Amino acid sequence: MMEKWTQRLEGWRFKACADKEWLPAQVPGCVHTDLLRNGTIPDPFYGTNERELQWIDKQDWEYEAHFLIRPEAAALQHLELVCEGLDTYADVSVNDVLVFSGDNMFRTWRNDIKSLLKVGDNVIHIRFRSPIQEDLPKLEKLGYGLPASNDQSELGGLDDRKLSVFARKAPYHYGWDWGPRLVTSGIWREIRLEGWAVSRILDLFIRQDEVNAKEARLTAQVEIEAAEAGPVLLRLTADGQDWSSKVELKQGRQTLELPLTITEPKLWWCRGLGEQAMVEFRAELLWGEQPIAEQSVRTGLRSIRLVREKDEQGASFYFELNGTPVFAKGANHIPNDSFITEVTAERYRHEVASAAASNMNMLRVWGGGIYEEDVFYELCDEYGILVWQDFMFACSMYPGDEVFLNSVRLEAEDNVRRLRNHPCIALWCGNNEIDSAWAHYNESGGWGWKKNYTPEQRERIWADYEAIFHRVLPEVVERLAPGSDYWPSSPMIDLTGDAGQHAHPASTEGDIHYWGVWHAVEPFENYNVYVGRFMSEYGFQSFPEYRSVRSYAEEHELELESEPMLAHQKNGAGNRLIKQYMDMYLHEPKDFKAFLHMSQILQADAMEMAIEAHRRSKPYCMGTLYWQMNDCWPVASWAGMDYYGRWKALQYRAKRSFSDILLSVAGHNQGTVSFHVINDTLQNVTGKLNVSVRHILGGTVKELEQEIQIKPNGNETVLTLAVEELLGGKKTAEHMLVARLENERGETKAVREHYFTAIKEMILPVPRIECLESGEGEEWTLTLKSDVLARHVWLSAEHDGIFTDNDFDLVPGVPKTVGFLTFGGESSYFRPQAPGRVTFRSITDYIKQTAVQP
Incomplete structure (x- = not known):
């Protein structure tokens, strides 16, 4: 039987080191959220409260928890304290003995503390030293400040003393040009005890040496810590296959390698190019027939590289996945x-x-x-x-x-x-x-x-x-x-x-x-x-x-x-x-x-x-x-x-x-309009492009079609037209282009509206929009139709979710049907649902103008 034991440490309390009263704490968490949950500070995100909370990072804080060690756990050869995330300057003691002092928020800290533990009640204590008080002396010792443009030191009462650079702590905690200055302290990832006896697997890495559709040549790198030397069997299993090797363990840490080959592997692809196939690899150490340690990882088999090669225009910079260039x-x-x-x-x-x-x-x-x-x-x-x-x-x-x-x-x-x-x-x-x-x-x-x-x-x-x-x-x-x-x-x-x-x-x-x-x-x-x-x-x-x-x-x-x-x-x-x-x-x-x-x-x-x-x-x-x-x-x-x-x-x-097949229309200063089809898929795109000139109050002035064929992962300018040829002298502000891309089966793959004049130069008519709801629940749809051009139509729903499309233009007389997706599905996060009451507006409902009626 495998001798492995874990215990998460819970039941934490905290206080400022200068205070006497302990308060309940939530771990993982931080001082700010614990103070907020205890009603000690106001919501940091509301109003100007951020400014009033800058005192928090100037103080030292302490966290404490009691935990029970049972005899069977105490009998294990090793008992390790694992702190996955301490923010940031932390003195960690167990039963009043200092175990270590942390100084990096992004590190995992592991220490064997068996000698400090006793059967029954034990206590862990963590003192978080103020990152401000800790780092001020570093700045003084250096003798000059280092650039840190987004460090909002003035808001923190530090004038121009930028301290964020000295702490291995999330830089944005000190403020950014989109975020507040809230310099946290606390236990931000799990703290637990891990016990083990004979051997354990510390890490399993599946190194992908060469991967293609025919074969995946891999190397399993297994990092092991052994309490005793001796012969074991290392076994790897994955995708219905297994590989094994007899090895002689040394006492202490070591890394073993085992070559693996999978023929005709299912490859992992990014969205849009294929499946996200994943494979679980399981490593075991066996002493005779007895498993003594195991670990599993999931990974996807793929080859990926950054391609930087000189060319006539400079040098490329793109990612190649499984031999395919990815935009x-x-x-x-x-x-x-x-x-x-x-x-x-x-x-x-x-x-x-x-x-x-x-x-x-x-x-x-x-x-x-x-x-x-x-x-x-x-x-x-x-x-x-x-x-x-x-x-x-x-x-x-x-x-x-x-x-x-x-x-x-x-x-x-x-x-x-x-x-x-x-x-x-x-x-x-x-x-x-x-x-x-x-x-x-x-x-x-x-x-x-x-x-x-x-x-x-x-x-x-x-x-x-x-x-x-x-x-x-x-x-x-x-x-x-x-x-x-x-x-x-x-x-x-x-x-x-x-x-x-x-x-x-x-x-x-x-x-x-x-x-x-x-x-x-x-x-x-x-x-x-x-x-x-x-x-x-x-x-x-x-x-x-x-x-x-x-x-x-x-x-x-x-x-x-x-x-x-x-x-x-x-x-x-x-x-x-x-x-x-x-x-x-x-x-x-x-x-x-x-x-x-x-x-x-x-x-x-x-x-x-x-x-x-x-x-x-x-x-x-x-x-x-x-x-x-x-x-x-x-x-x-x-x-x-x-x-x-x-x-x-x-x-x-x-x-x-970002559509995988994009129809893009670009107007040019030389009086032309060009139509581009970008194909990010790995299949040919064939069909036709329909282009129509329409009046914003309704009616089609001109229409033309063009056959198109775009190769896989391709991009082509399929048509370029002169504006004068399209409008024949008609007013640009009163007309628009509608481009539609259809496949060989007549299915619409993309639609794009294009305007000859900036929206600010258009006198927009006030639209009368008809809405027709149909279906219920997952079958719900909304079809909208406007008598005149309606720009930037925006739908709002009673329930939380997203529409299948929003912020779109309604072409006169052309219906537009949308659905609604709510959040939280297990098999599919976005799932169809009725949105409750729906309201809609177009840009004419937002702007101050003398809008004309059609």
Whole structure:
């Protein structure tokens, strides 16, 4: 019988070290959430409460729990304390004896404590030292501050003393331009005891040496800890096969390797290209016939690589999965909450299922948050969402002393080991934006950081950077996940050691973050100009919907300059920029509620233009990841889904623009309109393109058809027409194009409306929209039809869920049918259901204009 025993430690209490009264605590959790549950502090997300809670991170806090050890557990040879996540500076004692002092939020801490335990009652005590008080002396010792643009030190009462860079702790806890400054402490992952006797399997890694449709050649790497030396049988089973090897264990830790071959394996594919086949591998150690240890892992068999090859235009940057080039479609992911332990498995599923439902195939886990929980990566495996995984460094320069570097190395080892079996992991990336922000080899480049330092300080800061991102992290990836690709920084051109290393918007190599639209107030049309090989960041802000805003602001506070609205806009110029761009592109909103929704239309317009410009440039451009997928609190931000998981207009528009078969229409300054079909599937697309010119009050002016055939994974401009030829002198503001793509069976695969004039220049008629509901429950549908053009029709439901389409235009006389999907299905997260009462509006209900009647 296997001698293995685990016990989760529960029944925690906490208090400030200076206080006498203990309060009940929830573990996993943190000080802020425990204080909130005990009614000691107000909701940190409401109004301006964030400002009033900055005292919390200046204090030391302690947690304590009693636990029982029974005689049978005490008899085991080893009893280990496992702390999966301590945030951050923690002194851990058992029965009044210090076991260890933790200093890294991202590490797992293991210590054998058998000698400290007794049969009966035992106590564990954890003192969390204030990250502020802990790191102030480090800043003083260094003698100068390090750049950390998003560290909201002033809000924390620290003036310009940026401390986030010294702590191996989630950077966004110190504030970001979309998140609050709430510097937490606490037990954020499980604490347990593990007991064992003879031997145990510490880790099982299925190294994928060569994988294709014919054969998967693998190596099982089994890390074992043996209490005694001796002969054992190592057996691996998977997919109805088994492999075994007789081995002689040594006392202590060792890694055994067992070669495995699976013929004609079922491959794991990302969403849109095939099945997400998973295989469970089980390793056992047997002493004779007696099993003494076992461990299982699930993985998907696939080959994936980052392809960077020189070409006539520069160098490629794309992911090749199972020999197939993949156009990456998706967004950047941030933590789903400022308080990480509030993120349930259901919330993770909502995000990943929403990504898949939006036709995405990649999420970038951005480097200012956390290495996410296991369930996040399991869901990405399940839904076929590739993961670009940053290490947790962003927008700052970091120290490079021996203690810090060693902590980084151990952190990287823990997390690469934990995540390396997930087939979704496509890339390990060292950091977010640091290479381009510092721009060491370009004196006039970067964010202006270098000018604040002497030449000697610059060289030291850059040497520390290189130690982390060019030496420590790539060495860990190569050693623990051989064959995996590592990219030092995003964005970046290449590791050249000269000015050619640093990315810029016109780069023809590497990946690009393009922020000319938004930060530099460049026009949306520049998304058509600055198209790189892989667009890993770009974005535009909007507000969440009215009911989400009301969760942090009262009705009388709904104005751009109110204190709560400013507190929930972390980008200093954000509200002004939204209004400035709205003045450029949209009609004037009739009131503040209308302004909230029209900001979402504006955001969706921007991102649609960017996404489709990138996709029309395939295969020159092979990836588009907008900023950002989600929010960590209710806020005005770049997210396509707000904190409550409610889809903004952007999420619906991204779903259409990320379609595996995309019909995209582009107008050009030279007076032409071009029609593009992008095919991300592995099948031919054949059929016909129907193009009609229609009046916005109804009626067809002109119609034509074109046969089309698009090869697998292809992109073609199938038709280009002159506007004058289409309109024959008729008014551009009164006419529109409707393009429809049909397959050989006459089934509609894509529809796209196109306008000759910007919406702001159109005098929009007030539509009369007819709605017909039919069916009940899963059979419910809503069919809408308008007498005249109705732009940006928005549906709202009584129940939580999403419509199958939203923020769409109604062509005069053409019916549009939608369904409704609610959340929480087990076999399928989104499932059809009746939405309850439905309301709808078009843009004419939001704008202040003298609308004309048809």
